[in-house]
Amino acid sequence: MYCRLDRADAAARAAMRLAQPNFFLTFDRLGIDPFTQRFAITLIAEGTVRGTGGIRLTGDDCATTVPGLYAAGDAATRELICGGFTGGGSHNAAWAISSGGWAGQAAARHARSHSGGARIRRTVPVGGAGLRPTGTPGPADGFREVVAAVQGEVLPYRKNYLRHGDGLAASLRALDDTWHRLRATLYAGDGDAVRARQAAAMVAHARWMYTAALARTETRGMAKRLDFPAQDPGQHHRIVTGGLDRVWTRPEPLTTAPREVA
Amino acid sequence: MIELVSAERCIACDKCVKVCPTNVFDRGPDGVPLLSRREDCQTCFQCEANCPVDALFVAPVTHPLPDDRAVRDERHLDRTGLLGSYRRHIGWGHGRTPGALRAVGPRLPAPDGRPPAPPITS
């Protein structure tokens, strides 16, 4: 598919260049004038970058269900500010800055409430997947295989974009297998501990994503199902998901339900 | 993808090592960054934008280019004005006006209540 920005007049062209120099960088380096020449476009999976999901917040101070853990920016859910729609195009950056301020204040308050005791508390490492395998550790670069396995289920448009219950269930089975294998074997030692942990997080995330998608048997906002193309008024709620070895979902009612637009 | 690290220009400030979101660089023995995890490069241009001496060049494609390509030829990149061009465009660097100050935002509604023209940013 080809595209050309042929409806921008001279003033718009100049303004666009000033507003989005990043966008034009690629064209300039490839020697393409996007206003007069056609260029090929494709779909790219952005994951949660412009999405709405993220760590569930339980209060205005960005608290989470873990005491002392405050989430902000892309890590935190953006459903609170944009509902079932994308956080891309201004919401995300504004949210990152605002929520960062709130979460930071709350974290500081929390730390101060320990009044000197925080540093002498006994801490216990709790990370499992990718750090402390339950079985015999696999090869140090095992994270590569794990990442490839997630990509195989998450990147193809036919699985993740054109979503259908059967496809989601099949992907979920593959991802569950990957999870149980990595739980037993994934270990990269000190050098690549972060990469192993990231790989494990990608699998956990993909399983939450598809489990939640299966639980929403309708099409609403950005959550689209080919097998349920219509919106169901009975599902006007959020879906909360979690769990590692066993993934769960539950509906979360809206506290302030917006009135139906007539 | 990151294609060029100019040992000649580099002042070993470690900025690129720090800003790269996917941790592509390691500081080399002489301070010049090494492309230790080049395959992780996501072509975000952040290293190039942050390099104070225009020692880096990121090609506008997401895969490595063959060895003989002009994107690794520092003199060619310099001559054609490509080296440091991103930094110049966004107005980063001493004595430049940051692009953010020159950018034009979406128009606000007119006082008479007429709707504004649709914004032209994303």
Ligand SMILES: Cc1cc2nc3c(=O)[nH]c(=O)nc-3n(C[C@H](O)[C@H](O)[C@H](O)COP(=O)(O)OP(=O)(O)OC[C@H]3O[C@@H](n4cnc5c(N)ncnc54)[C@H](O)[C@@H]3O)c2cc1C
């Ligand atoms: C291509 C693109 C275009 C976008 N366009 C827009 C737009 O037009 N408007 C808009 O509002 N938003 C836009 N966004 C979204 C916006 O940029 C993000 O929502 C925002 O930057 C998120 O900020 P953050 O601080 O939450 O996360 P980030 O900026 O991602 O910061 C997270 C930081 O944590 C670091 N980190 C990760 N793991 C670890 C670790 N283990 N230890 C230590 N550090 C770690 C990372 O290196 C990173 O620096 C866009 C995003 C992308 C990718």
Ligand code: SF4
């Ligand atoms: S372009 Fe981005 S990802 Fe690639 S090396 Fe530079 S900073 Fe890292």
Ligand code: SF4
């Ligand atoms: S930012 Fe530029 S000068 Fe600094 S270490 Fe990297 S390449 Fe060298």
